[in-house]
Amino acid sequence: MDKLPTIKEIAIRLNVSVSTVSRALSNHPRIGLGTKERVQQLAKELGYEPNTQAIFFKQKKTHVIGVIIPYIREDFFSQAISGIESAAIEHEYTILFGQSYDELEREIKAVAAMKKQRVDGLIISLSKETNKYNHLEALKKYDIPVVYFDRVPTMTDSHKVFCNLYKGTIELVGWLFNNGYRNIAFINGPDKLRASKERLKGYIDGISKHQLKVDMQLVETTDLSKEGTEMAMKKLLNLKKLPQAIITFNDYVHMDATQYAAKNNIAVNKHIIFVSFANLPITSYTAFPPLASIEQHPYRQGEKAMDILMTILKNKDAQESDPDIYYTEELAPSLVAYKQPAMHGL
């Protein structure tokens, strides 16, 4: 409870000025050797530790970066934040944490909180609802750079890291094709999501690439709820010609879809095979794991986002900031095949 030792304390005890103490501690050349030693000695004895709050305040820096994600419970985001943290530690930064729960309103509040705390930078994965960016533009006034990851905005004047799901989907279709599947269905996410648009484009181009006909009856969407997915599955299972394979939007949809299929007496991964996105570790324990999945490298996305942010901050310090440079890092997704599917339907 007694006051922490300050530079002033040391100054008084040693009968020197605070500036001398400050310089002695930072090894300034103009300070005599003897004085330096006495200061450093006493500092050690007193267990002096500089008040970083005061320093940061003076430097107008906090050494804190904000991270806002939709849901920490989603494995994808907890991996991403781990990647961010690991990069942050290397640069001696710490992380201020906030969730948007996919709600714009919460996102705005979280951004405001970060602004209040004067974070040095912000890394964010946008909420599903985010359709305007005033709250994020506002950070420019405070000179707080923003790096987006995974759920990135459409505007080009922003720094971002993401996984190219267009290519990923093409790869997934290709893998199915190469394993002999032709009648490939797709349960996509909500239309307005960038992630959905990319996947759809990839699906269409992937199908076309192999000289197959794109049949929009094979494409359903889900709002990502269990019910939405079941409705989509119902339609697919009611088609005259049952699909041979189903691509799902992500592993959560996958799990709902396969569960529904199983309930409806489909031999999952035999009768119809399922492939997905996300590569959740947990799927290996599920009753019906996807036979292939597109890994989106959340950890690496997080690391990259932090690296970019650090570059921006360093440049800013060096007054070399060119406000017209925008960093974009596009990661290649990778297809993870869990098993070769038993050939079927050929």
Add this chain to the structure above:
Amino acid sequence: MDKLPTIKEIAIRLNVSVSTVSRALSNHPRIGLGTKERVQQLAKELGYEPNTQAIFFKQKKTHVIGVIIPYIREDFFSQAISGIESAAIEHEYTILFGQSYDELEREIKAVAAMKKQRVDGLIISLSKETNKYNHLEALKKYDIPVVYFDRVPTMTDSHKVFCNLYKGTIELVGWLFNNGYRNIAFINGPDKLRASKERLKGYIDGISKHQLKVDMQLVETTDLSKEGTEMAMKKLLNLKKLPQAIITFNDYVHMDATQYAAKNNIAVNKHIIFVSFANLPITSYTAFPPLASIEQHPYRQGEKAMDILMTILKNKDAQESDPDIYYTEELAPSLVAYKQPAMHGL
């Protein structure tokens, strides 16, 4: 890039002193109505927002609390942090995030980082390795209160929130007994873990309570790795008399155990039924969900921990802090039964 408006700015423009501006903005009674209005008007026009860093610095507060957990990827902890966050928002606090990855060394570094940032308080769930508390004791010097949750220390002079797993285990045994099971095995976690000790005590007392004989052959331990769990299962499946039910340390062990059992031609949840701890949402998608699970209320533990921390901080502000009061909140676990098991072996 141009400077943010400060109180000084406003003072100069209005030709009043900074103190007047400061008071006008905080509605001090001694400031004339006219002046107040002019100040507030100009502040609005300029988009003035107080520099919280400066205020916090002066007040020696940060309005930030640190949270350190072992793994954010574990659903339990991501739920807990969500609970902490929700309570934090209510009190206008933000969260500085850190993981220990169950390593003491990392925990120490994370604590040091929090200390550096001068968090107002710390909420922590200890790493498995943590056997000494110097790094946490050190926070006392900085007057940073610590609240532990779930993985709490043994010492009594600490604030803590946890779920009584002793009672939970007794309940689990009782549920099995009531459903007709007698030959109940138990795969526990590492002996040194408090969580393991509690469960073991609960198991023994639960068994005894129903006039059954405690047979230590039915108790195995795992280091929580897949291999460790498989070894434990192997021993249990090799007993002359196969257990009728198996209690596992948590849902992760459960999944490894049931997977192993299935591979060895055990009809999981028929031949032997499985119950567990943790109540992961994901288990409902798994091939072999536990028939009952002990919910440990991570979200509520997080909320509670934050509430306690807030009480401590409030009292400290009011100078009413009695350093000898230690808050302990013991949550009752709840048993969640997924299905009534088909009666068996009677």
Add this chain to the structure above:
DNA sequence: ACGTTGTGCGCAAACGGTTGCGCACAATGC
């Protein structure tokens, strides 16, 4: 002996606010 250069250190401002105290003036009471 005098200017030059180097060495060791202190003064004071600055970062952006808050706050105790005091001062000047007006209104009030008696």
Add this chain to the structure above:
DNA sequence: GCATTGTGCGCAACCGTTTGCGCACAACGT
């Protein structure tokens, strides 16, 4: 008419640290 009380505002210190500048003194060259 004089003391009292209230009103409106400014001065200056303070939080803990950094840093430009200047001062005093010594060592040096010539």
